[in-house]
Amino acid sequence: MNQRKLGIGGPVVSAVGLGCMGMSGGYGATSPGEGERAIRHALDLGYSLFDTADFYADGDNERLLGRALAGRRAEAVIVTRGGVRSRTPGGPPVVLDGTPEYLRRACEASLRRLGVERIDVYCLGRVDPRVPVEESVGALVELLTEGKIGHIGLSEVSAETLRRAHGVHPVTVLESEYSLWERHIEDAIQPAARELGVGVLAHTPLGKGFLTGALSSPDELAQRDHRRNHPRWQGENFRRNREMVDEAAALATELGVSRACIALAWLLARGEDLVPIPGSRRLAHLADNAAATELVLSPDHIAHLDGIFRPQRVSGARHPAHRKQASADRDG
Template identity: 45%
Template sequence: MKQRQLGKNGPMVSALGLGCMGMSEFYTHDMDEKESLATLDRALELGITMLDTADVYGPHTNEELLGRALQGRRDKVFLATKFGIVRDPANPQARGTNGHPDYIRQSVEGSLKRLKTDVIDLYYQHRADPAVPIEESVGALSDLVREGKIRYVGMSEISAATLERAHKVHPISALQTEYSLWSRDVEQSILPACARLGIAFVPYSPLGRGFLTGAIRSPNDFGENDFRKNNPRFQGENFAQNLQLADKVVEIASEKGVKPSQLALAWVLAQGDNIVPIPGTKRRTYLEENIAALDVILNEAEIAAIEAVFPLRSAAGERYAPEMMRILSNS
């Protein structure tokens, strides 16, 4: 397994991580815990060391799944989880944020218990809380590092300006934000800021929530509980326009003799040595396909060709439904 350093002063981790969210929620109602556990086993067997979860996935059940899966082999992984998105049991679509120090302490204790571990390797603030200065939240995280409850501090979906402020309080090791061919906004200020500050960039949804695999052909492909059903990019005219873009990626992949998912991942990996994507899957087949992307080398002409058919901001529709876009705008 190829390795990359998690930030200027961070540890070496597998060059590709594994996003575990879909093992518990959001993408389908058909949860297969046996296959999810087998996928985690296979990931470790193939050398993936960086596993990504959050307290909001489930909520809580994804952390519990990893806690069970990692018993007796916790030392083999670099475990990342998150706090800060608050869900309303009465309204499944509603989202809030909380970055208060007392909430952070309460959250980390819950995650430690569910993950069955005494330390979290990388603890992300999942979303910024507009009611709490970022300096206050990061100060609380810095205390947790000193206490040995977490090893490294991460941020998720914040602006370059907020990242600069956070980094002055305590070194930020990683910034996690959506990044793929159809979500390239981070190239303008986020990626340069990470490079300048020595912070690793961890792209989630590097396959465009599955769209860039070429397997999704219709909005009817989604189950009733699949959150993509309500995602603007997967609806109506947006879907049709985005499908045309994805099909161009399929064509280039075919010419190169690789799968579209591998081409899309190889493109993300080629954007910088400080980038560690975390494609999510709950199936061993897709896991192995994704790992094979590490062996796909793109030359300058191929990168240019890919970017020509999928230029910045070419995807139709917002990244999220309005409720999630609202908390993104507070970053």
């Protein structure tokens, strides 16, 4: 697979990474061993970046990733996050804790669950509004100095907070939602990241699967699938958003690729400093997502997709009503 460098001085990784959250639930039931098989197959396909968090399934997702990478650690760049004590499936962070004392304990616990001596990129999962981000990043600098982590990252922060954090120590990675139908980072956050030399990990690049066009109705979702509570998947919003996906399907047909491939190729065209991290447990989807790194969209194709998915056309809020932004970073 094609490769990219994450930030100035950051690791070289596959141009598309793998988000591991869904391997531990949230999108319906998972079968034993399914996630581990998917991760090992991803390695075979050339994936080298794997994204998890300590609050995914109360640490079970990190354990799963650790088991899957056993014997193949040198092939992988691990990104994980701390600072969120727990999370409901698909819901908001329950308790944030960005204190230096907690972040140290969280990182050391992640090291044990992953079964590694060093975490390649350790991110502050959310900014704790009670703790200045400078203090939280200061704790990560200590972990970096001790060799427990290789690089510092942040997740879902504003441009202002990114600058403050970077003033304490260079931030290598910013993880933020970015896709055809969610482009809020383009106004201020992405320009700030580029100015500072911070690489971007685009999570939810396929809109939780909506942009693949795989489902024709939200009724097809499993009862425990958290997307049932998502505004963009409900009622009239679903119908209107589906119209955009269907329009993009014509371009996918013209190019002989899937709608998922189109959506990822569009993101890859936004800059060499960006790596999308779609999640999937299905082996065929892993291969299809990897194929996006070989698809080059023309300027006309990109302009066409920009027009279809212009922000004012997207129906529904980014998050369910019960999910409030955990920190003061309202533009994050």
